[in-house]
Amino acid sequence: QQQVKQSPQSLIVQKGGISIINCAYENTAFDYFPWYQQFPGKGPALLIAIRPDVSEKKEGRFTISFNKSAKQFSLHIMDSQPGDSATYFCAASGDSNDYKLSFGAGTTVTVRA
């Protein structure tokens, strides 16, 4: 079964709005939580990542919020732009699975101009 559950499956946001994608995991041994961004016809690319020793990480308009006790983490895209329209995948890894990445099912974000 999928070790990382991601929601929603898709979302539409207006330009300038906030996009929020949520992920949940069960394996408490996970200690690395990256987000990948994928444009149509391309391979995924690392967007931002967080370790569980911090509760938030921000890079530009992208922020990861991490809640260790709830075993949840989320991606916030502030001031969403049409160029942010893509599929976003959360992932997790840890020594319990030999650091192999377990991916969520993906969220397709559409930003309307």
Next chain:
Amino acid sequence: DAGITQSPRHKVTETGTPVTLRCHQTENHRYMYWYRQDPGHGLRLIHYSYGVKDTDKGEVSDGYSVSRSKTEDFLLTLESATSSQTSVYFCAISESMGGSYNEQFFGPGTRLTVL
């Protein structure tokens, strides 16, 4: 795409035929991976390699085999293709498999259709 090429980029084949997909990297990264991407499933690991001739299974390895005879090349073989193997296949590479050094770089993908 970080010095990763995949060939072919598109392939249509018939059920029961063998198919080999190739991944080539110019980054000299130790680890290489094969994933398949399907709607509703995200990316699922098929096989990975941690060095020349060193490979291991991922979560969806049945019906697939791999080989790595050179650092730069990682081959994925579908021994007898089935319609359930219709998918987009991605190769990825990384320098290591631990924590923040585990950034994986993905190739452009191969779209495989099995009729």
